[in-house]
Amino acid sequence: MILIIDDDIAVRTSLMLLLEQKKYDVFAVATAMEGLDFLRKENVTLIILDLNFSIDTSGKEGMQLLQQIRMKDPQVPVILITGWASIELAVQGMKLGANDFINKPWNNEHLLQSVKTLITLKDQKPGQSSRKQLDKEYEFQSIIAEDKGMLELLEIAGRVSKTDASVLITGESGTGKELIAEAIHQNSLRRNRPFIKVNLGGISTSLFESEMFGHVRGAFTDARTDRTGRFEMANKGTIFLDEIGDLDAGSQVKLLRVLQDRSYEVLGSSRTKTVDVRVICATNKNLAEMVAKGTFREDLLYRINLITLKLPALRERGKDIPLLVDFMISNLRGLYNRPKLEVTPEAMKWLKHLPLPGNIRQLKNMVERSVLVSRTDILDINDFATHVEKQPFSDSKLPEVGAMTLEETEILMIKRALQFHNNRISKAALALGITRSALYRRLDKYNIPYDETSD
């Protein structure tokens, strides 16, 4: 049963009609008291709450009610309805545990999507599907994963792919964010429509609008012909906004508007265009931290992260490395016509313990290079070892001369290696290029705490 709490009879009626048409059971109340009373007695699957309900437009009462709802039922999904002017209120509401917010006047499709997504996700907790079941239900062939966390992630990705919910994919560089974004599109009802990828990190501020929304001829000096924007190209399909954390403040506002209203203006034209698009964003930055620092808009974050998928780093799913290597080798057998390509068990073991900060991309590059260069089809440790790509490092990253002694630098590097490898001594030693016993000696010498049992 969906519960609507709003004192405006017009809003209640139109929401009820809309949801009933879609065969949802709906109940509407006008006051906070009635709402809480209903929640106590009935099994509510989702709540739609108008934050500005009651004559008090500060939203205080709505916010209080949200807190009370959360105390009674921490799980029930809550969608807030707010006026455009009270976007800050919506952000506060999200912090208090609401799941989504919709601006008035709302777009019916958008609202129904949000309802469908939240109910779909609530129905089933992830973590129940095996790889086999996932493969039966979805098309994830190009994504190699047996790791439990990854399977949970794929299960959620599969389920949300059928909705139009916006998805934020986070994770270190090379962990497969783009691959997941493509898979969501491929498993969605939009699969036969365009999938448009935009690398926001590569678009300059001055070109943002023309690139995203297009321009008409003469809109600015260099605009000699009309240009179709990326949103228009993605119409009816999916737009994948990569590196969203790299967007400057001005472009963030412009993006927020199109994500809120699904409408925009082509540069140099006064006509408003609407767009029907599914939005998937990705970043390797920590957006919550950026919000705290004031470099990323909080309202934009809530607009894009109805569903967040956090991809694990490869070192957190080391058991998947042999599967990934097998998959890569099998592709290369066909590509280079070398059907006998193999990796020795020793090399496989060695690869499993290799520090790979560039994640799957780094592994893939290394395997491919090793195959290309090796004269034999049976690849051993030595064939790979010469191709371990050191991450690009510039000495400008080093502290200023005089800021640190050599000993202090050594201590810092040891601590970083331990932290990176979750205190696993042998892995940290390998990354530092010393033996385990040499690392133990240094840990004792510098009094760095460690856990002997963690290796």
Ligand SMILES: Nc1ncnc2c1ncn2[C@@H]1O[C@H](COP(=O)(O)OP(=O)(O)OP(=O)(O)O)[C@@H](O)[C@H]1O
């Ligand atoms: N689970 C996986 N199975 C097979 N190949 C994978 C998997 N994950 C990633 N890859 C491959 O690794 C490479 C990097 O993946 P992708 O480009 O999706 O990473 P990313 O997280 O988007 O990187 P960046 O943040 O640098 O843009 C691609 O060639 C991709 O096909």
